[in-house]
Amino acid sequence: MxxxxxxxxxxxxxxxxxxxxxxxxxxxxxxxxxxxxxxxxxxxxxxxxxxxxxxxxxxxxxxxxxxxRRLPNVLTLGGAGAILGVAAATGHGRAAFAGALLLAAPLLITHLVVPRSLGAGDVKLALGLGAVTGLAGPGAVILVALLPPVLTAGAALFLRLRAIVRGGGEATPQVLPHGPSMCAAAVLASIPMG
Known part of the structure; x- marks a missing residue:
């Protein structure tokens, strides 16, 4: 502690x-x-x-x-490089690289097709998060692919309902960062169960 x-x-x-x-x-x-x-x-x-x-x-x-509302390259790409490097040095490079590719590729396609829906920083973050969850197995990568949009949407709904209750029902919805949801899902998915 x-x-x-x-x-x-x-x-x-x-x-x-x-x-x-x-x-x-x-x-x-x-x-x-x-x-x-x-x-x-x-x-x-x-x-x-x-x-x-x-x-x-x-x-x-x-x-x-x-x-x-920004994810700096020094953290996203630096972290991904460090994670992939340590995984390769310890003999787990294939699993980490596969996880990075499986998580980042769909996000990259989404970003290229609808750039306003997902930031480039989120795509870069997916490399490191995918590498870590790739080490935990395919189920972890799937969880990290599916859970963040649910968490971000849940946070947006909570904030919107809170604004309505406080009397700001007509307020413009705020844009929420997606990185915290991605990180929370990755941490959850990488915790060994049992």
């Missing part, structure tokens, strides 16, 4: 610099402490470290995306 909170400080500072805006106080620290708790509870040994670092990367990406 202490290590997670310490990582949260680093994530908050990094996300703030990348977004050029300050994240809410203690949010990154709490999220990273939660990630560390889940990583310690669900994994063992070196896998725990990898799971925690992956979760912290997702917190940083999600924070930047929420703050500025």
């Amino acid at each position: 202490v290590l997670g909170s310490g990582a949260g400080v680093i994530v908050r500072i990094s996300a703030g610099r990348l977004a050029r805006r300050r994240p809410p106080p203690a949010l990154c620290e709490l999220a990273c402490a939660g990630v560390a708790l889940v990583a310690v509870s669900a994994t063992a040994g070196a896998t725990t470290i990898g799971a925690a670092v992956f979760g912290w990367w997702c917190v940083c990406l999600s924070t930047v995306d929420v703050l500025v």
